[in-house]
Amino acid sequence: MTWDEKIKDFEIFLRFERNFSENTLDAYIRDIKKLQTYAIDDLENTGPEKITYDNLQEYIFTLSKQKFSERSQARxxxxxKAFFKYLLEDEIRDDNPSTLLEGPKLGLYLxxxxxxxxxxxxxxxxDSNSDLGKRNHCIIEVLYxxxxxxxxxxxxxxxxxNFKENYIKVIGKGNKTRFVPLAQFTAKLLKEYIAEVxxxxxxxxxxxxxxxxxxRGTSMSRVIVFIIIKELTDKAGVSKKISPHTFRHSFATHLLQNGADLRYIQEMLGHSSITTTGIYTHLKTEELRDVILNYHPRNSNSA
Known part of the structure; x- marks a missing residue:
């Protein structure tokens, strides 16, 4: 049994039995391939069936010294853990050396x-006069x-x-389908983009x-969308670190600020758990705190 064989089996398991998205799947396989390189170069070509808890601890410690974020270390x-749990269930090993591994304590991520x-x-x-600009305007409006x-x-x-009912059928994580309402303004931009550009x-x-x-008349890549947004934010003089996901966060936050029910936001974002959507309540709590500090009579200097 080789690392390559078991990593390939693990990839098939994640894709077809765990139904991982391509992005998550790629990240997991990249992580295990890094471990494979370490095992070959630093552990005298130790195979996945013989690697120990101490080996894994030393590997994580080595990575942690390279100033990666806590979130990366946690992943x-x-x-x-997922890889060795798979090997245990597949009876490649009769123990799981990763069971006692502990990740860094992550603070609340806002x-x-x-x-x-x-x-x-x-x-x-x-540049709203160019065809490229009209397409990019649509991209920003749909993201937000x-x-x-x-x-x-x-x-x-x-x-x-569906321009008649104004909604988009979206295929999300885990191949789950949801229907997202389309604002009249966004629908109009999309119609113009489709017809004129x-x-x-x-x-x-x-x-x-x-x-x-x-x-080239083919689908856009994730990287191109990142680049478009980076160039636009630089040009606009917006100094925040922004990605396509920032518009998704802004969409949810602004809905909540304007009184939308968290359950509806959960549906529109395609979160399987309300707990995931609940992160946005912390953002609202921060605002409420500021309101109390600034406007409550008990916090008034004249009180």
Whole structure:
């Protein structure tokens, strides 16, 4: 049995039995391949069936000295635990050396958000007279107006947009389907993009139903969307560290600030658990705290 064989088996297990998304799957396999390199180079080619708890502890310690974030370290341990649990269940091992591994204690993660003014600045930085600018404007409006993940954005099919009822059928994590309302303003932009911009493209036959296309007439990559947003935020002078996911966080936060029920936000974001959506209540709690400190009579100097 070799590392390559078991990593390939593990990948198949995660893809077909655990139904991992491509991004999560890639991250887990990358993590285990790093462990494989360490085992070959530093542990005299120790195989996955013989590696010990002490070996794993030393490996994690070695990585932790390289100034990776606590969140990255936590994911390594999650990947390693999943891998050795799989080997145990597959009867490759009769023990699990990762059981006692402990990840770093993660504090409460409050996602970065943009103000409406920030979003307007970013949109104003777009050259709305060019076809590329019109496409990029649509991308920003859909990310913010529908709260989509970047992987969901680049997979939108025109046939899944219902302009009569104004909603988009979205295929999310774990192949789960949800229906996200489409604001009239966003729907109008999309119609104009499809009729006036996209129709000019020479479209690859395989991508005739894909909404957002690159210059080659094929689907856009996640990386290109990141680059577009980086360039626009730099041009707009917005100094926050922004990714496509920032617009999703902003979508949820602004809905909550304006009185939307958390359960509805959960549905629109496609979270399987309300606990995940609950992170946004902490953002609102911070605002409420500021309101109390600034406006409650017990905090008034004149009281």
């Amino acid at each position: 390594w341990i999650s990947s390693i 996602p970065d958000t943009l103000s409406l003014a920030d979003i307007e600045k970013i949109i104003e930085a777009i 107006g529908c709260g989509l993940r970047v992987s969901e954005l680049i997979e939108i099919k025109i046939s899944n947009i 996209r129709s000019k493209n020479k479209i690859n036959k395989k991508y005739e139903d894909t909404l957002f296309l690159n210059s």
